[in-house]
Amino acid sequence: MVMMPFPEYYRQSNTLVTSDLSLLDAFHLLFAAVLEASKTDSICSIFRGLESTLRNLEPMVKDRGSLSLPKEKTRELVELMRKGEALVGKCLMRSHRICWNKHHYAKKLRKLEDDILRLVRVYVPLRICLDSKELLLEVKDLGLEVRKLNDFMEEEVRGNVKRSEGFESCEVPKEPNFMVGLDDSFRQLKGQLLKGGVSRLVLSAPKGFGKTTLVKKLGHDADIEGKFKNIFFINASKSPDFMVMVHKMIQSHHKGVEVPDIETEADAVYQLQLLLTQMGDGPVLLILDDVPSHSKSLLEKFVFNKLPDYKILVTSRFEFPSFGPAHQLSRLNHEDAQKLFLHSAVPQFGSPQAPNEDLTEKMVELCDGSPLALTEVGKSLCGKHPSIWRSVLLELSEDPSLMDSGSNILDHLGRSKLG
Incomplete structure (x- = not known):
């Protein structure tokens, strides 16, 4: 399809009547609008997810045999894409104003993307033809988010990513300059982290007994840093939401890259597993500091037994016997x-x-x-x-x-x- 300047394209597309549009026409109009909007530096970031979704759908829309939507659902999808085209047009026109709510339109675009996929997931056994080979693709709830994350990782490699200012890093905080009475516990925990076998550890003690001090010291130990190429430190009492914690880990690993919000806990589990498996440069140590007593189910979401060289160290005033062996800190002599x-x-x-x-x-x-x-x-x-x-x-x-x-x-x- 020949692209035309967006304002002209937008005026012409608005003269069409919904009933006269085929699904292919509606798709092309929406896709063309998104591609045009993506060229605008000030708003391109909010279209990245929708553009990726439409690219994945394009082969299936063109191959009409891949689409088996009922007529009423086809009409619903056509109407949805036409409304999406109008939404993109509004974004383009209003983005030039001094005051415009970018976050508001970003939410609307995410909803549009989700609504399109909702229709496709339920009614379409998607088939993609690639390099003359048919590849059956079962569309799952988490599939889109995985593709999004992959797109962001590829963009990061190319250096074409936008980074968030003031993002919260998951690096280990500065190590304490004074520590007393914790040497024995330090040696024991360090030994357990360096050797194989135990993948989950709990450091338990009352408030103020030096749990955080000890794990900060461990996180900066030369031998620990030498073994674990990726170390994450999260204060669980400050960020008790699993989706927020995973989002921080992804953003921290990619040095502040703007990544899509995580909508569900199931999605967060999947994205965390994807992040961990894609770290091919060495073992991973996750330190969850100050975990509240009611967080057993939260801890279990971080567990992936089949991942090698992935260890979790928890500090808490409470023991979690089913999670892993506990090491107790005692009062000082x-x-x-x-x-x-x-x-x-x-x-x-x-x-x-x-x-x-x-x-x-x-x-x-x-x-x-x-x-x-x-x-x-x-x-x-x-x-x-x-x-x-x-x-x-x-x-x-x-x-x-x-x-x-x-x-x-x-x-x-x-x-x-x-x-």
């Missing part, structure tokens, strides 16, 4: 507790103003080996006069339950006369 407390309580720069040893010992004993309590109490007392230390020690001694929660400690110390 007295020596390590004192090191952690003094690291927080004694100024690193300037004149240290540490109280006498007896007062320090009592404060460390009161914190009962809880890393969170030792750290937060130490920070609050850092640089304060010994008289304030005694006052806080007395208040906390009267209510030891405050040591069970970091937030309560902070609230309590905030009300104290810390100067």
Whole structure:
């Protein structure tokens, strides 16, 4: 079909009556409009998915034998494509305005794409003729999204992708500059990650016991980085939605490439599996940090037993026995507790103003080996006069339950006369 400038093409196409349009005509008009719109830099990104879908449908529309739609469904598809053509025209005309809602039209285009595929999936046993060979293609719910992801990966290789600004990376956060009392657990977990066999691990401990500190350290260990060429770190309490988590992983792996929104959890599972299988450059380590207690079903969605060299490390205050073996972090012994407390309580720069040893010992004993309590109490007392230390020690001694929660400690110390 000979392409003409879009404004002229659009005026001519609007003179046709729906009943006079064949499916092939309606398809060609819509496809031509989409191809023309894709040439406009400011809006080309929102047409990428629809263009890919129409390209996949084109051989089947041309080969009328491949289409077995009932008459009423054919009319519905023709009308849908004609409305789509009008929608594309509106996008083109309004995109030149200073204020236009690109997101609004992107949603409408995705719905158009979904509606077209809904009709085709249900009624059409699609057949594609390729290189003189017939290839039977069963259209599945997830097929389109897989093709979309492949298209984006190919575009990334060519360098023709648009990248999102300020996307949230799944890289391991900066490793801590101070860690105490976790060396044994570090060695054990590192050994389990490096050896074969166990593919899922749970690091369990109460709040503030150093779970996140430990996995950050593991994520930056030279041996771990040497084995796992792809390491993802996701805070599950901040992003508890599975579809959002998978979207972040895909976008992070492709360095901020704009990827289509994921519509269903089934689609997210499929796209995650596709992403993992297409990482041919080495083993994968997924770190899911701070997983809530009700997330057993969420964890299972990340499991693909047939994928080699794919390991999941979970941190949580709760154990998930059916998910994988758990490693427990314990309270700090007295020596390590004192090191952690003094690291927080004694100024690193300037004149240290540490109280006498007896007062320090009592404060460390009161914190009962809880890393969170030792750290937060130490920070609050850092640089304060010994008289304030005694006052806080007395208040906390009267209510030891405050040591069970970091937030309560902070609230309590905030009300104290810390100067």
